[in-house]
Amino acid sequence: MPELPEAETLVRGLRPLLPGRRITDVEIRHADVLRVPAEAFRTGVLHRTIERVGRRAKNVVVELSGPPGRDARGDGVSVLVVNLGMTGALVPLGFAGVPEGRATHPALIFDLDDGSTLVYDDVRRFGCVEVMDAGAWRSRSRAMGPEPLSPSFRARNLHQALLSSRTPLRNWLLDQRRIAGVGNIYANEACFRARVHPARPARQVTWEEARRLHRGLRQVLRAAVALGGTTLRDYRNARGEPGKNQGRLLVYGREGAPCPRCATPIERVVFGNRSAFLCPRCQC
DNA sequence: AGTGTATCCTGCAGGC
DNA sequence: TGCCTGCAGGATACAC
Numbered sequence: 001m002p003e004l005p006e007a008e009t010l011v012r013g014l015r016p017l018l019p020g021r022r023i024t025d026v027e028i029r030h031a032d033v034l035r036v037p038a039e040a041f042r043t044g045v046l047h048r049t050i051e052r053v054g055r056r057a058k059n060v061v062v063e064l065s066g067p068p069g070r071d072a073r074g075d076g077v078s079v080l081v082v083n084l085g086m087t088g089a090l091v092p093l094g095f096a097g098v099p100e101g102r103a104t105h106p107a108l109i110f111d112l113d114d115g116s117t118l119v120y121d122d123v124r125r126f127g128c129v130e131v132m133d134a135g136a137w138r139s140r141s142r143a144m145g146p147e148p149l150s151p152s153f154r155a156r157n158l159h160q161a162l163l164s165s166r167t168p169l170r171n172w173l174l175d176q177r178r179i180a181g182v183g184n185i186y187a188n189e190a191c192f193r194a195r196v197h198p199a200r201p202a203r204q205v206t207w208e209e210a211r212r213l214h215r216g217l218r219q220v221l222r223a224a225v226a227l228g229g230t231t232l233r234d235y236r237n238a239r240g241e242p243g244k245n246q247g248r249l250l251v252y253g254r255e256g257a258p259c260p261r262c263a264t265p266i267e268r269v270v271f272g273n274r275s276a277f278l279c280p281r282c283q284c
Numbered sequence: 285a286g287t288g289t290a291t292c293c294t295g296c297a298g299g300c
Numbered sequence: 301t302g303c304c305t306g307c308a309g310g311a312t313a314c315a316c
């Protein structure tokens with residue numbers, strides 16, 4: 001579910017709440033969202049203090065400090081990395097003045113030192129929560145592609161990268177090693193704006209199309225961030241509210257509806273095991 | 285290197 | 301009402 005704009009919206013909601021809080025306990029209800037044994041995870045986060053909340057790709061990144069005791073390594077900074085998968089959510093509970101969402105399928109419950117809690121909630125449990133030291137996080141982050149909203153991400157970088165692959169453009173955009181944070185909704189929306197068929201081999205995208213793709217991708221992501229993300233079903237921000245971008249989608253989920261540009265019915269095709277939505281006339 | 289397929293898991297909508 | 305199938309914002313592992 002959550003792609004870059006949804007993760008970003010969630011992070012913006014959590015940022016005023018979490019820094020300064022110390023994790024006093026963790027209840028692990030579904031250890032399958034962890035990649036390490038429950039006890040190892042517990043010792044990795046227990047008694048640590050939340051310093052910062054950020055985002056990288058579709059991940060919520062929570063920086064933890066201390067304690068300066070036995071678990072601390074190097075500079076003592078560790079990182080809690082939350083990949084929300086399809087239905088993951090972070091739900092703050094018990095924060096003064098903050099409307100609360102509902103945690104219907106709590107997988108992890110973090111108790112904080114002021115009596116509040118942070119719940120990692122995930123219906124399908126495709127998400128994953130990890131804790132690692134700062135160095136491990138740096139190398140993980142380095143393996144991910146550039147942030148599409150970063151000022152240093154330019155059309156020429158995109159075009160250059162596209163040339164090295166024959167994979168269908170939509171699949172290329174979903175590959176987090178190539179570009180960070182793009183999921184199926186925004187990949188399809190960006191292809192439409194670029195007027196490129198989502199199944200076109202990446203290396204066949206022309207310079208002109210790459211420029212449109214670059215611009216379209218950034219516009220689509222920025223607009224979605226501004227509207228607090230897209231809620232198709234499950235996504236909620238930190239206050240339990242849905243996003244408002246779903247009404248702005250031009251092709252995703254609109255099979256049979258008229259293309260906003262030429263009124264040809266939008267088609268749905270499946271490849272790479274996922275649906276793609278496109279205008280058969282505008283995109284070739 | 286590519287693609288198709290299956291896997292993790294739950295819920296919901298639609299057809300009969 | 302109930303049962304069945306297909307589908308879902310993700311990521312990965314496998315065989316070909």
